[in-house]
Amino acid sequence: MAVLDMARHVPLYRALLELLRAISTSTALVPLLLPLSGDPSQEEEEEEHSEGQTSVGMLLAKMKTCVDTYTNRLRSKKDKAKGVVKPDSSDPEPEGLTLLVPDIQRTAEIVYAATTSLRQANQERKLAESSKKATTRPKPMSILRSLEEKYVAIMKKLQFDTFEMVTEDDDGKLVFKVNYHYMSQVKNASDANSAARARRLAQEAVTLSTSLPLSSSSSVFVRCDEERLDIMKVLITGPADTPYANGCFEFDVYFPQDYPNSPPLVNLETTGGHSVRFNPNLYNDGKVCLSILNTWHGRPEEKWNPQTSSFLQVLVSVQSLILVSEPYFNEPGYERSRGTPSGTQSSREYDGNIRQASVKWAMLEQMRNPSPCFKEAGGACQCHISFPCVCVLLSDGGNLGHHSQKHFS
Structure with missing residues (x-):
């Protein structure tokens, strides 16, 4: 996800962030922020490889990483610059992006808290169930x-x-x-x-x-x-x-x-x-x-x-x-x-x-x-x-x- 793209569509991103914050407050809707589960019979295998799956929560975390890195690098660039920085009136600092960055950071924290709570509950349930299942030998393709x-x-x-x-x-x-x-x-x-x-x-x-x-x-x-x-x-x-x-x-x-x-x-x-x-x-x-x-x-x-x-x-x-x-x-x-x-x-x-x-x-x-x-x-x-x-x-x-x-x- 590019910061350049965010800067060009600030109103759209802010509306989506508001929606995500609303979803995070509903216990029934929080699962939508996690990787979607497919066939129930494949639940165990999907859990094993969930690290490679994509979810709304993961995308938002990635989005936060983007803006955090951007602001840090921009700040570092200004602090370390030894030459003269020429102002460029034709390309001012996007005001919308300045408003969007804290919005992203706040939403990411809210979503992380909601999904972490749900993951912990799911993990406790699956640990209890796994003790009842026999260990099977993995297949070569797996x-x-x-x-x-x-x-x-x-x-x-x-x-x-x-x-x-x-x-x-x-x-x-x-x-x-x-x-x-x-x-x-x-x-x-x-x-x-x-x-x-x-x-x-x-x-x-x-x-x-x-x-x-x-x-x-x-x-x-x-x-x-x-x-x-x-x-x-x-x-x-x-x-x-x-x-x-x-x-x-x-x-x-x-x-x-x-x-x-x-x-x-x-x-x-x-x-x-x-x-x-x-x-x-x-x-x-x-x-x-x-x-x-x-x-x-x-x-x-x-x-x-x-x-x-x-x-x-x-x-x-x-x-x-x-x-x-x-x-x-x-x-x-x-x-x-x-x-x-x-x-x-x-x-x-x-x-x-x-x-x-x-x-x-x-x-x-x-x-x-x-x-x-x-x-x-x-x-x-x-x-x-x-x-x-x-x-x-x-x-x-x-x-x-x-x-x-x-x-x-």
Whole structure:
């Protein structure tokens, strides 16, 4: 849920919050704020996996996290800013959002209190009932689902974080502690900060902290500098059923001084020392060609729009439009050969080369020499790369699945 979206629909959100507060006061209606139960016969299994379910209460808690993070980051940005903050009369602080934030925080507390009370009552009832039920051995598919949920739970904690990428020396000059493609742009940028840019970056950071794509197939991890939200690094894991599957691809990101009027700058760092072109849209020098980045010609509606485009859209575009199952056909003009014998053969050969490069540079190299920003997520890379192997082992059936579950517990 994006703060940017909340700011544009304040009356709607305030009306919904008022409704939720009313529901919280009714004992008969409070269950509506919890995950909806399905088939009563599956009640026990659903309770076991309720952590992965969505409910109104959970969405509201997520909403509160968004606005809390936004206000904290905006306050921190103002406190730590060493340059002059330029007022921007064309983009004033949304007054409606100022009213909405305490409304969200108060409603979240009320809903949490009501749902916690109901959960405790339900837990006591189910504990009494569970003692009467015989323990059954889990089925392999149930184990697999449990492992996938455990994977998501572990990775979620590693998705968004800060890392000290740049500091200042005694003379006030910037010193980078990690390799960063846009080092020169950052050092040459003006010290003056736009209030609109700072606010937009805070909104973007909140959205990223709660809404990054996450699945056992493909996930996105983001690190921003501890004090500068305009400096980021991104790790995208290659989607399943593509030549990039299980690979970890690192990108450097910089938000220019006129952001969001101009799109963010994005450069691929996983290039095998500039020796591999992983996709027609990913050059071996790291250039990323996408319409939304204005680095590729496209229809007007596909290009960067300061009002409606976001960095999250950029990440999803890389994940879904570039890291695809048949990247050969991303090359302009090659789409016409799709479905032909020659096109199919060329695509297979291209995919084979990409798979080989992905194993060498996006898997093995990432595990041997992970970026310092993702070092604590180095385990995440290993977990992501090894997870499909575990799933294959589980296909052996009950006994192996049973031992695998014990191993991952």
